[in-house]
Amino acid sequence: MTMDRRSVLGLGGAIAAGVALAPGLHLIAAPPAPTAASGTGKRWAMLIDTTKCSADCTACTKACRAENNVPLFGDPQRDIHWIRKVELKDQTLRRPAVSLPVLCNHCENPPCVHVCPTEASFIRHDGLVLIDKHRCIGCRYCIIACPYKARSLVFHKTRPAKDANPKVPIRAAGVVEKCTFCAHLIDEGKLPACVEACAKADKGAMLFGDLNDPNSEISQRLRKEKSQTIRADLGLNPHVHYQGI
Amino acid sequence: MSLIGRRRERQPYEMQEEREVKSPTSWAGRWSRAFLLVFVLFAAWIAAPLSALADPPQPEKAVRGPCVRDAEWMRRNHMDCLKHKREETVREGKAVPTESFLSCISCHPSKERFCDRCHAYVGVAPNCFDCHQYPK
Incomplete structure (x- = not known):
């Protein structure tokens, strides 16, 4: 390729002008997408009043299994639990035993996400801690990292039951799964299945809502009433709050 | 008696001619036949899937439309x-x-x-x- 004198001078001039002007140019940044962490998006959280929860009621766990197609294999060591009922007993017997549901706490600083080698566990924009099962390799680091025992590995292959919910996938063996706060229902503007079931069973122990909205019922109740989280000392900032424990 | 004298006696000419008639194919002929057989078998093996290629799969038509893309x-x-x-x-x-x-x-x-x-x-x-x- 040959260039004549005019185009060489022109090119040189253009480069010189570019070098002179470039430091003064500012690219227009797109406004950041709303996220839970920045306070601009939603931040889903749950408040569970254990005084309204009774030991004999399993409405939430049953509803969860039905909604999310979570099977029971009958092997306690390998069963999958997204939400489970736990009984707290005071060793001094001064206080009565408390029954409460324990599920994924959707922490703000989730250790499970921190340890995941494939970034299969991640924090969604609305603060939900979810698992991308397409990426999960089943290493189980997250199960070890989670202080709430919220995660389970799928040891068995499953087939969809006849009355399976078609909106939620069944599971492949060898991936980890846990409570999603029923993300598919939240996206449709509905409540998680356990919260619905709790209200239907006339317990009303579970309240679900947006913490970033100061006028939501959960925000107001958390401000006014006393509540606590499990293992608050770990600094994970979990988003399942409990009353009466 | 010399070593040469211990050679086997030659066959009569008639017998030699008979042997020629009994084996009509030479070594080269036998090998080429075997090669032809192997080649035919190999070609059949190759051609079987090729004939399937001739008619491409017919996925079922959509019961409704239109699709999200063409x-x-x-x-x-x-x-x-x-x-x-x-x-x-x-x-x-x-x-x-x-x-x-x-x-x-x-x-x-x-x-x-x-x-x-x-x-x-x-x-x-x-x-x-x-x-x-x-x-x-």
Whole structure:
């Protein structure tokens, strides 16, 4: 390729002008997408009043299994639990035993996400801690990292039951799964299945809502009433709050 | 008696001629026949799948329409489309119901007659439906 004198001078001039002007140019940044962490998006959280929860009621766990197609294999060591009922007993017997549901706490600083080698566990924009099962390799680091025992590995292959919910996938063996706060229902503007079931069973122990909205019922109740989280000392900032424990 | 004297006596000419008649093919002829047989068998082995190539798979027609993209585009790019939507849906929570897996299923009701025909033909085995449900 040959260039004549005019185009060489022109090119040189253009480069010189570019070098002179470039430091003064500012690219227009797109406004950041709303996220839970920045306070601009939603931040889903749950408040569970254990005084309204009774030991004999399993409405939430049953509803969860039905909604999310979570099977029971009958092997306690390998069963999958997204939400489970736990009984707290005071060793001094001064206080009565408390029954409460324990599920994924959707922490703000989730250790499970921190340890995941494939970034299969991640924090969604609305603060939900979810698992991308397409990426999960089943290493189980997250199960070890989670202080709430919220995660389970799928040891068995499953087939969809006849009355399976078609909106939620069944599971492949060898991936980890846990409570999603029923993300598919939240996206449709509905409540998680356990919260619905709790209200239907006339317990009303579970309240679900947006913490970033100061006028939501959960925000107001958390401000006014006393509540606590499990293992608050770990600094994970979990988003399942409990009353009466 | 010399060593030369111990040679076997030559066969009579008549017998030699008879032997020639008994084995009509030479070594070269036998080898070429064996090679021909092997070649025919090999060609048949190659040609059997080739004849299948002559008639491409006929995936079942959609029971409803139109598709989210035109059929020619979907034939080449549906896998990239599904993967792209998968990332957006799962990780960013941007579910587009009309382009979800479930809505594919509503127009193509049979996995065996739609997905599997082409996938078997080209020899790929995507594992989508290990987890996702294809309603019967």
